Amino acid sequence: MKNMKLNDAIYGNLLEKNYEKGLSLGNRYSFINSNIFPLLNKEERDTFMGFQDVCKKLAPQVNIEDAYEILPKLGEHYMLQRMNTYEGIYGSCKTQMLLNLAVGGMAPEVDMSMSASSILVGNSLYHNPKRSDIQEKALHAIYRGTKIGGIGITEPEHGSDAVNMKTLASIADNGDVTYNGTKIYTTNGAVADYFSTYGVLDVSNPRRTMMLSLFKREDEGLSTERLHIPAAHGVGIAKVNYDNVTVPKDRMIAPPGEGYKRLFRGLTPERFTIISSSLGSLWHALATGTIYTQLRHQFNKPLFKYQGISHVLADIYAQLSAYTSFAMQIADFYDKRVGSKIHKGETPDPMDEATLAVSAAQGKYLATKMAHKATYEIVQVMGGRGAINEPGSNNIINRLENLSRLSEVLGGHRNIQLMIVEMGLKATTAMAIGSxxxxxxxxxxxxxxxxxxxxxxxxxxxxxxxxxxxxxxxxxxxxxxxxxxxxxxxxxxxxxxxxxxxxxxxxxxxxxxxxxxxxxx
The missing domain is CATH 1.20.1270 (Substrate Binding Domain Of Dnak; Chain:A; Domain 2)
Structure with a gap:
């Protein structure tokens, strides 16, 4: 008789094999495809299916204790970002959404870590049309997953108020850049090889003096402290200290003043990615709850037959379908009016960028808020099975719920999103009834x-x-x-x-x- 592993014994007693097969990644993808495909053209459907095929092959190799182990393998398939066209691989906001939908189902921790590296840090480098050799090298390594990036924006006393940062920068006569200050809640900061970090020459005038520079982990004076974030198990979030860290001038990504523009230009694609990740969590959570409640029987009939269960899932389904359609619509707008110009090295129309900033804030507010509420509700309809998080199990609903607690804070707190929406509301009203x-x-x-x-x-x-x-x-x-x-x-x-x-x-x-x-x- 073949020796039985401890995990096999646990699953044989606790997790019925029928549920494991029913909740497989392939089945969840099938559920999602039947709902997403009507919103996609043939090329987009093929791309989405390609992402899924890779994720199904890599899923057994994912280590949820360390989200970074799998990144190089995703990088081999150019699946760490698809926001930007790079090395002949087509990129768009819509394609990035599909990537997040696919990877989020394989492992939400991997989705979070790769997006922070390849979108936040990757975009900061990609959007610099005059990349130096070291910047190009960093971008290539981050996109292929051989190196990890962490972006430095948030500070201990400046979270939502990111503009008035206190990290002090100085520029020597030879162009070398020196930073002094602290960044906190830096996703990937505990393991990052590169840090794309904002600083200001004058703390009393941050808008005109904000700049962006690239740092390496081995730079003298740079140190990190991993933070214990229970909701993001397996993701290295950290406090990053810059103690008189000096780097050569070819590490300057954006000069003083341009850094402020770059900061806000980078927020919109970041929020699109958070929307995508939240929708991915929602679709996989809904698939998990819908499949499980049709397999699980109580009082001689499936849980789904009880309206107290099915109505909860139907309500989530209706909202999620509407939010997904909205997200796809604004993704198309981004690709046609902003992303296409960025890829050509052109400056987008400020009105288009303003429209997208409001739309992205609306989408992030709605999607992240729903992700937290809906994943909690689905955990409840699944009972004890919703609380189990055994290594190797197809049951990821508990992990999806944990990470959803952070999504309303990342990329700008939900109240900041409402402030942006409020500005849009006021602006569009003024156009209609200005007199x-x-x-x-x-x-x-x-x-x-x-x-x-x-x-x-x-x-x-x-x-x-x-x-x-x-x-x-x-x-x-x-x-x-x-x-x-x-x-x-x-x-x-x-x-x-x-x-x-x-x-x-x-x-x-x-x-x-x-x-x-x-x-x-």
């Missing part, structure tokens, strides 16, 4: 002027008629506010006018309290 808004502002300005006249009259009356009850300091404050407000109105100084319009009512309230107290005594 009405201006009229409303004029009317409100007249109302404010009348209110200010009343406040001034009230303040002058108090100073004149109730002076004996008013402390000298309150008199001086009131008179100063009156004078400043009148002067601001005459000189049309809007800043001072708004400031003292807000201050005068508060001063009147304080004066009223002082008079009441004095009269009472």
């Amino acid at each position: 009405n808004i201006k009229k409303a502002k004029r009317e409100q300005k007249k109302v404010n002027a009348k209110l200010n006249d009343l406040y001034i009259a009230r303040a002058e009356k108090i100073i004149t008629e109730e002076s004996q009850y008013l402390p000298e300091s309150d008199k001086l404050n009131l008179q100063n506010a009156i004078n400043k407000l009148k002067n601001a109105a005459e000189t049309k100084n809007d800043i001072e006018f708004r400031a003292y319009s807000s201050a005068l009512p508060k001063l009147l309230s304080n004066a009223g309290k002082a008079i009441y107290k004095a009269k009472k005594n």
